[in-house]
Each structure stands twice: as structure tokens, then as C-alpha cells.
Amino acid sequence: MLTTALQMENWPQTVDEFDPLIEATQDELVHFAFYRLGNHDDAEDVVQDVYVQAFRDRNERRHITGVRPYLFRMVNNRCIDVLRARSRQSGDPVTDEPAIGENAFSSVAAREQAETLSRCLESIPEKEAEVIRLRAFSELSFAEVADAVGSSVPTVKSRFRYGIDKLRRLLCPEGGTRNELPRR
Amino acid sequence: MTDLFDAEKHPSTESVRQHLEGCPECRVRFEQEQQAFDAIRPAQRIVASQHFKERAIKAIVREAAREGGRSKLQWNWRYWARWAAVPVAAVLAFLILPTLPIGDWWHSNAAGITLLAQSVQAMSKIQTVHMMGRMRTLPGDNFELIGPNYEFVPLELWSEYSNPPRWRVEKTGRVVVMDGRSSTLYISAGNEAMSGTPLAGFVQWLRPLLNPGGILQQELEVARAGAADAKLTDVNGVQTLNVRRKAHGDFANDWAKNKSIPESDHTCVYRFDAATKRLEGLQVIVHAGNENVTVLEFTNVIYNEAFPPSLFSLPLPSNVNWGVDPASLKPASANLNGPKEVASYFLDALAREDWDAVLQVYPVNRLSDEIKRAFGGLEVVSIGEPFRSGLYPGYFVPYEVRLPDGSTKKWKLAVRNDNPAAHWVVDGGF
Numbered sequence: 001m002l003t004t005a006l007q008m009e010n011w012p013q014t015v016d017e018f019d020p021l022i023e024a025t026q027d028e029l030v031h032f033a034f035y036r037l038g039n040h041d042d043a044e045d046v047v048q049d050v051y052v053q054a055f056r057d058r059n060e061r062r063h064i065t066g067v068r069p070y071l072f073r074m075v076n077n078r079c080i081d082v083l084r085a086r087s088r089q090s091g092d093p094v095t096d097e098p099a100i101g102e103n104a105f106s107s108v109a110a111r112e113q114a115e116t117l118s119r120c121l122e123s124i125p126e127k128e129a130e131v132i133r134l135r136a137f138s139e140l141s142f143a144e145v146a147d148a149v150g151s152s153v154p155t156v157k158s159r160f161r162y163g164i165d166k167l168r169r170l171l172c173p174e175g176g177t178r179n180e181l182p183r184r
Numbered sequence: 185m186t187d188l189f190d191a192e193k194h195p196s197t198e199s200v201r202q203h204l205e206g207c208p209e210c211r212v213r214f215e216q217e218q219q220a221f222d223a224i225r226p227a228q229r230i231v232a233s234q235h236f237k238e239r240a241i242k243a244i245v246r247e248a249a250r251e252g253g254r255s256k257l258q259w260n261w262r263y264w265a266r267w268a269a270v271p272v273a274a275v276l277a278f279l280i281l282p283t284l285p286i287g288d289w290w291h292s293n294a295a296g297i298t299l300l301a302q303s304v305q306a307m308s309k310i311q312t313v314h315m316m317g318r319m320r321t322l323p324g325d326n327f328e329l330i331g332p333n334y335e336f337v338p339l340e341l342w343s344e345y346s347n348p349p350r351w352r353v354e355k356t357g358r359v360v361v362m363d364g365r366s367s368t369l370y371i372s373a374g375n376e377a378m379s380g381t382p383l384a385g386f387v388q389w390l391r392p393l394l395n396p397g398g399i400l401q402q403e404l405e406v407a408r409a410g411a412a413d414a415k416l417t418d419v420n421g422v423q424t425l426n427v428r429r430k431a432h433g434d435f436a437n438d439w440a441k442n443k444s445i446p447e448s449d450h451t452c453v454y455r456f457d458a459a460t461k462r463l464e465g466l467q468v469i470v471h472a473g474n475e476n477v478t479v480l481e482f483t484n485v486i487y488n489e490a491f492p493p494s495l496f497s498l499p500l501p502s503n504v505n506w507g508v509d510p511a512s513l514k515p516a517s518a519n520l521n522g523p524k525e526v527a528s529y530f531l532d533a534l535a536r537e538d539w540d541a542v543l544q545v546y547p548v549n550r551l552s553d554e555i556k557r558a559f560g561g562l563e564v565v566s567i568g569e570p571f572r573s574g575l576y577p578g579y580f581v582p583y584e585v586r587l588p589d590g591s592t593k594k595w596k597l598a599v600r601n602d603n604p605a606a607h608w609v610v611d612g613g614f
Binding site for chain 1: 239
């Protein structure tokens with residue numbers, strides 16, 4: 001669950017303070033970046049770059065409260081840069097590179113789903129997709145998503161509502177609900 | 185209604201839920217939105233690799249060093265120690281590497297890459313695959329569950345690469361069918377069923393096996409990058425490729441270690457047909473302590489077999505107990521704020537035989553008589569502290585109960601709240 005690192009009032013200022021922050025946020029940021037990029041190595045590169053940037057700019061960001069949503073904002077922006085660079089290189093916004101060093105079974109399934117989700121969200125306006133990604137690929141609340149995208153909570157909720165309505169029209173023909181496998 | 189999708193609980197959600205109960209139009213709309221949202225929630229939790237944090241800290245320390253030295257920062261000696269360890273490790277590697285059989289490894293790796301590339305090409309032309317094998321697991325339990333001490337249970341997969349693709353996975357007591365539009369899971373023991381999209385996680389890590397060519401492609405990319413600990417052998421014309429993997433997940437508590445293949449240190453042994461280069465067999469060996477135990481093996485793989493249409497339909501009993509979406513459960517009468525509270529609520533409800541309360545935290549539409557008989561009226565002996573383990577996105581809660589038949593059960597409940605409504609539910613473990 002949330003640790004004190006995630007509830008920090010102010011931006012961490014020392015390497016010591018970054019340690020618990022990384023411990024507490026690394027998995028959720030890598031998870032989010034993976035489902036944006038479809039590649040585990042790229043996801044870790046992006047998140048590492050963000051931590052370094054967060055350290056480099058620590059003085060300027062000293063006043064920022066809500067460190068966690070801001071890190072998501074930074075990761076999201078960096079992912080957009082990576083996707084744009086890929087798009088320039090190949091014309092394809094989603095790479096098909098493997099997650100090198102990953103377990104072959106689980107990474108094939110995860111990459112497959114990341115690509116499917118990416119295609120699905122490309123079919124709705126980007127501002128709506130951005131809010132839905134931040135809510136669906138993380139455990140951020142709408143208030144935190146608002147911090148992450150630099151908008152008001154009502155705007156975020158309305159983007160979510162319009163976006164999910166479009167997805168509903170796209171996805172409902174498949175029918176049924178998606179359930180996680182219970183571990184019983 | 186949007187507040188129902190928030191990670192935070194809102195005071196308004198209760199009144200919205202009450203409205204949904206009395207308004208079929210809004211309820212259908214909400215259920216469809218819920219389906220859409222669930223469909224785009226990733227089924228698999230991705231975590232940072234084992235040494236990621238260490239690498240990130242080193243990168244920050246490097247950044248700090250660029251800024252002008254230690255005096256500006258309140259560094260901890262531990263970071264200096266870790267940082268200093270890098271050149272030492274580099275020197276050791278320089279001394280040790282020449283003693284390794286690099287030539288043999290390179291030759292084996294190059295031959296392995298060639299074989300994998302040939303196999304990937306051969307596998308790209310198949311229309312169907314039918315794999316028969318066995319797995320050390322519990323009948324009726326999760327498809328991903330393994331245990332080095334469990335007996336083998338038969339396992340069978342059928343996959344048809346049509347448009348849309350269709351597949352079926354079956355083991356004793358549990359079957360999943362994906363008919364091209366949706367997937368359905370049926371568990372015979374509890375007469376329980378669940379429905380989901382084609383990507384629903386009912387078969388979890390077995391799913392990639394439905395496209396063995398995809399796995400080989402993945403192994404090929406890994407081998408080309410030199411990132412796999414792989415070994416190729418050729419005995420009497422039978423070529424096998426062994427690829428060793430480390431366990432994934434958080435094992436500060438090792439409860440989930442070796443309970444699934446991704447959560448175990450293991451070796452995949454791929455066996456190829458010498459003539460066609462197709463995958464002919466697969467074996468997974470788990471390295472648990474000093475023991476190497478085969479937990480999964482497919483010994484019979486048939487390609488391009490014609491499947492009857494009935495294979496991809498799953499008739500269900502009329503009285504089947506349907507699993508329900510955790511987010512759509514009625515709120516529990518108590519305010520449940522954590523894993524221990526939901527475990528306590530669930531066990532107390534079973535003790536009181538209050539089935540309505542059980543259904544507030546256990547996502548099925550009704551309880552089977554088997555569950556009622558086995559657990560109704562139990563006595564709670566103790567409930568321990570929740571912990572995380574492995575790749576499971578929720579918590580495990582230790583408990584001990586005395587069952588109505590007089591026996592004592594000491595195990596761990598699996599509880600989670602990673603659904604859009606952040607509703608705490610019991611996911612298994614009883």
C-alpha cells in the first residue's frame with residue numbers, strides 16, 4: 001500500500017530521500033510505462049530517466065506536493081517522446097521489440113495485451129485516452145490524474161466519461177465481463 | 185456515475201448505486217461502461233526487474249557526482265559502498281571471464297539461434313495446434329498453479345489460427361473455451377463459471393502456449409540479444425534447447441515462490457522435430473532449493489488437425505453459479521479498509537452462516553452447497569498479518585479455522601481490491 005514516500009509533502013531533496021520513493025513507485029511506474037510502450041526494457045529506461053530528471057530538478061520542484069502523480073506525468077510525457085521517436089523511425093507508433101530477458105511466456109501475453117490496448121485507445125481522442133490510460137494502467141484517483149495531466153478534476157472526469165462511452169460502443173459487441181482468474 | 189470508477193471512495197457512490205438498482209436503463213449503461221473499463225485494464229501486473237532500483241540509484245548518484253561532489257549532498261555511506269562495488273566487480277569479471285568456455289557457449293548460442301529461426305519460420309505456416317501433456321497441479325485449481333510436490337494432472341490445449349482465432353484449454357476439473365468473441369471458464373467442482381473477453385486472464389501464463397510460434401520468436405529475440413542463459417544439445421538427431429529463467433515477483437515473503445512457473449527459477453526445455461523444425465515437445469523444470477522437478481511437460485504435439493466446431497462451444501449446466509464482477513458487488517455492511525478486515529469479515533460471515541454477507545466480498549452470484557457445507561459454522565482460531573508475495577496483485581492473509589467436520593485448516597486467503605471500484609474481495613485460498 002501507499003508508503004510514507006508516496007505521501008511526501010515535498011519533493012525529495014537527497015539521494016537518501018529518493019531511495020524510499022523509488023522503492024515505493026518503481027513497480028507502478030514501470031507497469032504504466034510498459035502498457036504505454038509495450039516493451040519492458042524501454043519502460044525501465046523511461047522510468048530511470050524520470051528518476052534522474054526528478055533528482056536533477058529537485059530544487060525547482062521543491063514546492064510540488066503530490067510527488068506520485070507528478071512522477072506519472074513525467075513518465076507519461078517521456079513515453080510520448082519515445083512513441084514519437086519510434087513513429088518517426090518506422091511510421092509505427094508501437095514497437096514490436098521483445099522485452100529482452102523477460103520470461104518468454106508472461107512477456108508474450110503482456111506485450112500482446114499492451115498492443116491490443118494501445119490500438120483500442122488510439123481510436124478515441126488523445127486527451128480522453130490519456131486520462132483513461134492514467135486511471136486504468138495505475139491506481140491513481142481522478143484527483144491524482146488531474147494533477148498528472150495538469151487539469152481540473154471535473155475536466156478529467158468529463159474526459160473519462162466521454163472516452164469510456166466511446167470505448168463502450170467499441171467494445172460492447174464482444175459482450176461479457178473480463179474477470180481476473182481467482183486464486184482458489 | 186463516473187465516481188464509481190474512481191480509486192477513491194466518494195460519499196455520492198452509495199446513492200448512485202441505489203439509483204442503479206432501481207433504474208434498469210442506467211444499470212445497463214453502467215455495466216457496459218464497466219465492461220469497457222475492465223477490458224482495457226491490464227490483466228498482468230508488470231513489475232520492475234530485480235536490479236532496477238539499484239541501477240536507478242546509481243544513475244542518480246552519477247548525476248549527483250556531476251553536480252559537483254559529495255559536499256552538496258547528504259549521501260549515505262551505503263550508496264558509496266554500492267557505487268564503489270562496480271569497478272571491483274568489473275575487475276573480477278575481467279579476471280574470471282577468460283576462464284569460461286566462451287567458444288563453446290558462442291557456438292551453442294549461434295546454433296540455437298539458427299534452430300530457433302528455422303523453427304519460427306516452420307511454425308508460421310501451421311493452421312492448428314493440439315498439445316497434450318501433464319502438469320504438477322491440483323485438479324480444478326488455477327491453470328497457473330504448480331507445486332513440485334503435487335501429482336501430475338492431464339493438460340490439453342487446442343488452438344486454431346482462424347479469423348478470429350479460437351482455442352480451448354482443459355485440465356481435470358477446469359476448462360476455458362474462447363470461441364472467437366468471448367471466453368468462458370467453467371470449474372466443475374463448484375459448478376462455477378465466468379465470462380470474459382478473448383483476452384480475459386482465465387488461463388494466465390498458459391495463454392502464450394496457444395501460440396507456440398510466438399514463444400519461439402520471443403526466445404529467438406532474447407538469444408539474438410545474448411540475454412538468455414541457453415544451451416543447445418543434439419542427441420541422436422533430437423535437438424533440444426534449454427533456457428533457464430529466474431523467478432519474477434516480490435519474494436520478501438516467499439509464499440508465492442514456486443507456485444507458478446513465472447514465480448519460480450526454472451528451465452524450459454524445447455524439443456524440435458529434426459526434419460520439420462517444428463516444436464515437438466516442451467518440458468519445464470523448476471529449480472526449488474537443491475531439487476530439480478519437472479512440473480510441466482507436453483509430450484504430444486499435433487499440427488494442422490481438423491477440429492470439430494463443438495470443441496469451441498461450452499454448454500453449461502442451467503444452475504451454474506456465475507462469477508460476478510467484483511466492482512459490481514453490493515458494498516459490505518461493514519466499512520472494509522484493508523486486507524485483514526476483509527479476511528475477518530469473510531471468515532466471520534462463514535462462521536455465522538450469513539451467506540448474504542459472504543457474497544458481499546466473494547464475487548459469485550450464489551454460493552454452492554459444497555461451500556456452505558464445508559465452511560458454514562466454522563470457528564475462527566486466528567487471523568494473521570497480510571503480506572504480498574510474488575506477482576499476485578493483492579495480499580495474502582494467514583488464517584486458522586476449525587471446520588464443521590472437526591478438522592483444522594491453516595492457510596492463506598488471497599484478497600485484492602484492484603478493481604475499478606476498489607472493492608475488497610476474497611479471491612481464493614479457502
